Amino acid sequence: MILTSTLQRKTLFRRTTALLATGALTVLLTAFGNAPAQGAVPPPPSGWTTVFSDDFNGAAGAGVNTSNWMYNTGPGSNFGTGEIETMTSSTQNVHLDGNGNLDITAIGSGSNWTSGRIQTPSAVAGAPAGGKLEVTASLQQPTGGLGYWPAFWMLGQGQWPENGEIDIMEDVNARSQVAGTIHCGVSPGGPCNEGNGIGSGLQNCGGCQSGFHTYTMILDRTNTSNESITFYLDGNAYFTVTEGQVGTSTWQQAYDHNLTILFDLAMGGAFPNGVCGCTTPTGATTSGGTMTVQYVAAYTTNGGGGNPPPPGGGAITGIAGLCVDDRSASTANGNPIQIYTCNGTNAQQWTFVQAGTTLHVLGKCMDITSGGTANGTLVQLYDCNNTAAQVWIPQSNGSLYNPQSNKCLDDPASSTTPGTQLQIWDCNGGANQSWHLP
Known part of the structure; x- marks a missing residue:
């Protein structure tokens, strides 16, 4: 899919503006190792069911499983964010490493970079009424310096931001941090403060460039009068947004349905530039920085009623x-x-x-x-x-x-x-x- 639609440009522009005002951050640059997989997709906890998963097993250098993923390709200049890479389907940019991991790698120098973005071809995961949805991934953030912009997120199909977006992991410039953000309502403004969204801002994520960490979102619809979305780093909650903050009709339109799952690694643009107060990438930025994904999974619990009425x-x-x-x-x-x-x-x-x-x-x-x-x-x-x-x-x-x-x-x-x-x-x-x- 070529990313030239108004929706896609809006979405990426929003992701840029959502985190610009985060203040000065400490840069953590570590040597990147092609780490072996540390385990398969975790089984669902008692009372939960796996609705989507990928452990990225396959031959070294192979592309992703196209039953699970589609490639979003096109130049970053189309995205409305100022990012400079071209997203490709080349195995130089998106490939399995043979150890049970997915590598998304940015390659280039100066203003010429390529990278990758993949998305489930359909909306694969949603929370049933009265139940919960957990979407989680184990991944290692890229090193390489200024300009790197990794993301693990979800997107509702249809109008943006009305039909919802959940950013489970974003970071920038190889900093040891993470942010979780939701988007809904109308743009600009509205109950979700678009185009900024409602987010945690960048939080500390020690060692996130040197090893695998889990990034998780739970959409909880068990309290049918005040549903919620909570973000977790390594199982520890760090930010929650509730239905009451945005209003019932806005929330239902954004989150009471299935969403797609995405991974991407952008280069340059307004967000990394805004954080460093410079133009990224720079001459010191290292080519080959990689976001490595060990697994991704979505689990749900059974619903128990709610408004509107349960299936029947x-x-x-x-x-x-x-x-x-x-x-x-x-x-x-x-x-x-x-x-x-x-x-x-x-x-x-x-x-x-x-x-x-x-x-x-x-x-x-x-x-x-x-x-x-x-x-x-x-x-x-x-x-x-x-x-x-x-x-x-x-x-x-x-x-x-x-x-x-x-x-x-x-x-x-x-x-x-x-x-x-x-x-x-x-x-x-x-x-x-x-x-x-x-």
Whole structure:
């Protein structure tokens, strides 16, 4: 994927500005060793389930497992951050080391650098209602001096920052520190203070360039009236943000759904420049600094209710008590989703899956045709694929909100004619956008 979209530029620009005002920091430069793996992905604790993991086993010099990862490639000049590297899919920049580790390496000098960025191709991890999500990685930060900017983070699909971002680990200039930050709401400003976000600022991380350390985020939805995100370094909590700080609707839109997982190693840009008060990288910056990742894993606990209601099969009813229906009970991709007289058939037995905020019927998902965002784009049945076109977030007024389009599920012109295909439209709180979930 070429990183030239407005969303991607906004996201990276935000990551720059979020940490500029952190004050003077102590530089720690240590000799970087290609350390061997120290263990496999930890098994889930009792009561938890592994939903995604990679231990980066494979032959030395091989690329990443493309079932788990996609390469985000393109010049840093497109990212809006001032960073100067070009992200590539070359194994010189992104490769397995043969010892069970992933290496992301920045190579270059002057203004000519290459590096790497990988992302899960779909939104693989979310906390179920009433449950928890833990996302963790064991990694060693790069040495090499001024200009290095490693990151381990998560990103919601669709609009940024509305659909959420969680930065689990960021550091800069090979300093022995770490920062955790969330992003949500609107930009600029809003409840998450965009484009800065709400963050810990840079915290001490002793030895983080000389050995592996664990960087963890837990999204806790067990307190359904005040969910939270907590950041951990080596199992020790150092920063927490709560739903109450940003408001329920903003929080639900940002975090009550699945997100993707990313690793990247940028070079130069406004953040490292701002911290050192100089232009990075410099002539003293060493080529070949590497972020080494031992493993990454995501675990969840089972949900136990919450608001909106827990998963369960049944009818979704709208205006005049009509039911949301898969036309003719067809499972063909692209089949219309319509309103119809309630009849109790399987074509009307919907399941709301909280972790992905998706609506399922007959083994497939409610989907916006071609991922459209315009008023009047029709809604269809399609293979579940974790894309933003299949995210439906229940609102307190009964509407089903799709963050990517910034629109709601809509019964056209408040029709009560069975067979009318549903669409998306600007959210207006009308009766034709009020839906009752099973």
